[in-house]
Amino acid sequence: MKSRIPVVLLACGSFNPITNMHLRLFEVARDHLHQTGTYQVIGGIISPVSDNYKKKDLAAAHHRVAMVRLALQTSDWIRVDPWESEQAQWTETVKVLRHHHSELLRYLPQEEGRGQGRAVSPAPAAVPELKLLCGADILKTFQTPNLWKDEHIQEIVEKFGLVCVGRAGHDLKGYISDSPILQRCQHNILLVREPVQNDISSTYIRRALGHGQSVKYLLPDTVIAYIKDHNLYSTGSSCKGNSAQNSEGEAS
Amino acid sequence: MENPQKTEVVLLACGSFNPVTNMHLRLFELARDHMNATGKYRVIKGIISPVGDAYKKKGLISAHHRVIMAQLATQTSSWVEVDTWESLQKEWVETAKVLRHHQEKLEARGCEQQDSPVLERPGRKRKWAEQRSELNQKKTLEPQRKDVPEVKLLCGADLLESFGVPNLWKREDIANIVGDYGLVCVTRAGNDAQRFIYESDVLWRHQANIHLVNEWITNDISSTKIRRALRRSQSIRYLVPDLVQEYIEKHNLYSAESEERNVGVILAPLQRNTAATNSRTTTA
Numbered sequence: 001m002k003s004r005i006p007v008v009l010l011a012c013g014s015f016n017p018i019t020n021m022h023l024r025l026f027e028v029a030r031d032h033l034h035q036t037g038t039y040q041v042i043g044g045i046i047s048p049v050s051d052n053y054k055k056k057d058l059a060a061a062h063h064r065v066a067m068v069r070l071a072l073q074t075s076d077w078i079r080v081d082p083w084e085s086e087q088a089q090w091t092e093t094v095k096v097l098r099h100h101h102s103e104l105l106r107y108l109p110q111e112e113g114r115g116q117g118r119a120v121s122p123a124p125a126a127v128p129e130l131k132l133l134c135g136a137d138i139l140k141t142f143q144t145p146n147l148w149k150d151e152h153i154q155e156i157v158e159k160f161g162l163v164c165v166g167r168a169g170h171d172l173k174g175y176i177s178d179s180p181i182l183q184r185c186q187h188n189i190l191l192v193r194e195p196v197q198n199d200i201s202s203t204y205i206r207r208a209l210g211h212g213q214s215v216k217y218l219l220p221d222t223v224i225a226y227i228k229d230h231n232l233y234s235t236g237s238s239c240k241g242n243s244a245q246n247s248e249g250e251a252s
Numbered sequence: 253m254e255n256p257q258k259t260e261v262v263l264l265a266c267g268s269f270n271p272v273t274n275m276h277l278r279l280f281e282l283a284r285d286h287m288n289a290t291g292k293y294r295v296i297k298g299i300i301s302p303v304g305d306a307y308k309k310k311g312l313i314s315a316h317h318r319v320i321m322a323q324l325a326t327q328t329s330s331w332v333e334v335d336t337w338e339s340l341q342k343e344w345v346e347t348a349k350v351l352r353h354h355q356e357k358l359e360a361r362g363c364e365q366q367d368s369p370v371l372e373r374p375g376r377k378r379k380w381a382e383q384r385s386e387l388n389q390k391k392t393l394e395p396q397r398k399d400v401p402e403v404k405l406l407c408g409a410d411l412l413e414s415f416g417v418p419n420l421w422k423r424e425d426i427a428n429i430v431g432d433y434g435l436v437c438v439t440r441a442g443n444d445a446q447r448f449i450y451e452s453d454v455l456w457r458h459q460a461n462i463h464l465v466n467e468w469i470t471n472d473i474s475s476t477k478i479r480r481a482l483r484r485s486q487s488i489r490y491l492v493p494d495l496v497q498e499y500i501e502k503h504n505l506y507s508a509e510s511e512e513r514n515v516g517v518i519l520a521p522l523q524r525n526t527a528a529t530n531s532r533t534t535t536a
Contacts, residue, residue, distance in 0.1 A: 020490040027487035074494055196491060197472035204469050214281035217274040221328050
């Protein structure tokens with residue numbers, strides 16, 4: 001029986017904060033990959049960007065990592081990896097992929113030297129493929145001049161592969177046909193349709209928090225509690241007690 | 253700091269909740285924020301009232317499970333709870349009657365001067381009792397007394413637009429719901445909802461009682477999609493609370509079989525209202 005290719009999904013981003021939508025990406029991507037019959041998803045990694053990315057309103061990396069960790073407490077297959085967030089300089093996505101790929105190879109069970117009368121495993125230990133998991137908006141950014149190096153896009157798509165989850169208002173196939181590099185490596189780009197439109201952006205969450213509005217059910221309760229405990233994303237700490245009176249007493 | 257003139261509001265959501273999803277729960281949060289922000293209202297409670305099995309909707313699983321899932325879903329909420337009255341009735345109950353049931357319950361409680369549904373500060377109880385004894389002097393039969401909370405129907409735009417489906421609602425019920433209680437309607441397409449109100453005489457007449465709440469982000473987690481995903485062994489994580497997902501999995505609630513329930517059976521309101529129409533025309 002043909003064995004499936006093991007895959008690890010890696011998502012890079014600000015996760016400022018992490019939301020249910022980010023978590024959904026993993027679930028939807030895994031289902032899709034399994035459905036193809038070709039892949040077996042064996043793990044997921046969330047890699048929050050470092051503070052040096054210098055994006056506006058970016059909460060400190062240790063907070064963002066802590067929030068992701070809380071969000072993943074109930075997941076049995078996705079984990080957070082702080083390596084990227086701990087780097088002194090901003091790290092290009094392709095380098096993050098290279099890093100995690102070499103880590104994957106390092107921790108492979110030692111079956112490369114088979115053939116010398118060793119105990120045989122049911123199937124040769126296939127090297128897991130590391131794929132970049134992203135939303136449609138990331139695929140679109142490949143078009144932005146100077147945001148990505150062409151050779152990086154090429155390496156990401158050719159050597160690793162992309163799993164791209166669709167989002168309202170984005171034409172995935174259009175983005176691919178608009179880019180020669182992407183078009184060339186189409187076979188390595190898996191487009192996943194998300195049937196449940198779920199457009200929870202971190203920006204929206206930050207804005208709602210700044211206004212004292214509820215964000216319950218958009219991200220895990222544990223993350224909401226962390227945000228409140230550390231007073232993240234409020235436009236001013238003195239605003240904590242204003243119109244949010246009625247939301248403050250929540251168990252979350 | 254609390255304005256004693258604010259009307260207290262209880263948000264009541266009726267529906268199948270088959271199953272309850274994060275979207276249902278979001279409706280409550282959005283509605284509460286909106287009503288509180290007007291400065292005129294203070295939302296004190298949210299109620300999820302799952303419909304009874306006699307509703308006969310296709311794919312509707314037993315009320316027992318739907319109630320438990322809703323309870324699991326609201327476990328971490330400090331203000332939204334589940335009420336089983338409607339689900340326990342043998343016959344299907346019109347939404348207007350469910351609203352009336354809950355409004356009367358609040359009024360009865362108010363008259364007995366017992367604890368209010370939600371008291372956040374002990375001092376308010378005394379203040380409230382004083383107010384009520386004053387207002388009791390000028391007691392009227394209208395439920396709009398500021399001291400008794402007002403029950404309002406919380407819904408999405410689909411319910412608002414379902415008012416237009418023939419025989420689904422009694423005309424007098426629609427008037428009753430928007431006239432005597434009020435609607436809090438959460439919608440992404442505010443313009444469509446406004447147009448719908450404009451094009452309906454009864455809704456237009458009571459537009460002051462219809463509060464449209466903007467949902468800026470697309471949050472399309474419908475129960476139908478959840479059930480479909482489950483039939484296809486796809487993950488529903490992060491679309492419903494974890495406890496609900498675990499419960500569904502443990503009891504294997506949704507399948508191709510469960511989706512076939514009530515196939516060929518006429519929906520209770522359609523049956524009731526069509527029969528009523530028929531009897532009216534034959535006796536005319």
